[in-house]
């Protein structure tokens with residue numbers, strides 16, 4: 001049990017949110033109150049106006065230097081891609097429309113720089129924050145982050161808490177934690193953090209996972225109700241913060257931590273072993289990545305390669321798309337780092353909920369049914385050409401494969417393949433090497449792709465089932481909408497049968513099928529997927545050891561019996577129940593950190 005001073009035993013309070021970075025920590029809370037610089041309005045004389053514009057410009061330059069410094073430190077600590085998050089911040093500072101408007105307000109209304117800047121920037125941020133879109137809300141957070149820096153610089157004040165130098169270990173609680181706050185965290189002293197707002201896709205959550213700091217977001221009003229100095233337990237597995245935990249809670253978490261340590265040791269034991277069942281069936285177990293830097297995690301977690309390289313992350317948070325060279329460098333780096341293991345690069349899947357900072361995609365009524373993925377690429381030919389050439393060139397440097405997302409029929413496949421042939425001819429003419437036998441596959445993410453899977457299979461080298469989208473499109477359940485999350489059922493009989501139909505079509509044409517959606521990262525569902533005949537699973541690097549662990553404790557015959565039951569069953573909950581039963585029976589140790597297991601949560605993209 002952990003020692004807790006008596007003075008801190010004030011009665012347990014439990015706050016629940018969304019788990020975004022796993023792990024458990026305990027310690028004192030430091031609440032970061034929202035620091036609002038005091039923005040007074042001061043009327044200017046005409047002759048004061050130039051000096052006021054000078055104050056603004058000086059603060060903008062100073063802010064730019066600070067952000068470049070943060071970016072440099074983040075790139076050093078976490079890799080260039082994480083550093084790129086700050087590109088969006090730099091773009092705010094370079095936004096001429098914003099700055100010219102601030103200058104106009106100073107000149108026309110004759111008000112001080114901080115007041116003009118605050119008024120204009122807050123209007124921009126509130127407009128973004130009001131749009132029902134997680135991505136744009138995150139951009140509002142970016143905007144406010146930069147705005148606060150600029151205001152502090154105009155006013156010449158230091159932020160209240162310097163997160164780089166904390167005096168003692170603590171759990172940070174805050175309304176929000178901006179990307180630049182997160183990047184500055186003194187990792188030695190930050191045990192974990194919790195915020196009132198945020199989602200799994202927020203930059204802060206992404207960074208928490210990269211830094212491996214346990215984190216919970218979406219506590220709603222935690223930062224108002226929790227006090228600095230409170231003693232707390234933060235459970236990043238289940239999304240729980242317990243203030244003034246009772247002896248019983250401390251004991252239970254102490255037990256859980258001990259089990260976690262034992263489990264981690266067991267997982268480490270299987271890490272370098274193959275994903276093979278007790279009766280000798282070998283599965284390919286790959287990892288999903290977003291940046292070339294993630295390849296280190298692929299190796300550390302003992303994956304057999306990359307089954308899904310989501311290339312959108314090279315594009316989002318950026319003012320302009322990365323060109324051919326920049327993409328080539330990223331793809332080449334990943335391919336070379338993992339060679340001879342395969343790296344499946346997915347062509348751009350922009351649209352839906354993923355956009356560039358300067359978004360070429362207009363607002364749509366149904367973005368997930370709209371101008372997205374392969375549909376977008378086939379029309380934005382220049383951008384697609386740069387990407388296809390970059391992937392082809394990288395194929396000379398390792399074991400690269402390529403797949404198209406959200407294909408709904410043969411026509412899109414034929415058009416994309418024709419472009420690939422055209423760019424191969426260009427590269428040949430330029431004497432630039434590439435793999436002439438580059439394998440091309442498609443993601444099976446739409447019901448129509450499953451129905452015409454035999455036509456697709458004839459023309460392809462592999463399928464990869466994107467269950468995140470296949471579930472949303474087949475069950476007509478928006479994967480981002482928490483109100484209908486209970487309808488998002490990976491074990492729905494329709495999904496089980498669609499997966500089986502895809503496997504049948506692929507195997508008839510002797511091509512392998514992978515699953516790279518979140519279903520592949522859920523150990524409860526591993527036996528079902530194996531039993532349905534899936535040849536490869538590709539999941540987040542951190543969950544690869546758990547999936548391998550369960551595969552190595554399973555018999556293919558047990559998995560096949562489960563799949564046979566699922567194919568004949570008419571109820572999603574019964575199928576899930578059987579999956580849970582089998583998984584818990586063969587690998588109980590995997591499920592002890594979750595207080596209550598409800599199946600696969602709806603995935604964030």
Ligand code: PEP
Pocket residue numbers: 308310349445465466467468469470516517518604605
């Ligand atoms: C999927 O849809 O399952 C998938 C892997 O693609 P994304 O989550 O990027 O849409």
Ligand code: MG
Pocket residue numbers: 405445466468469
């Ligand atoms: Mg998808």
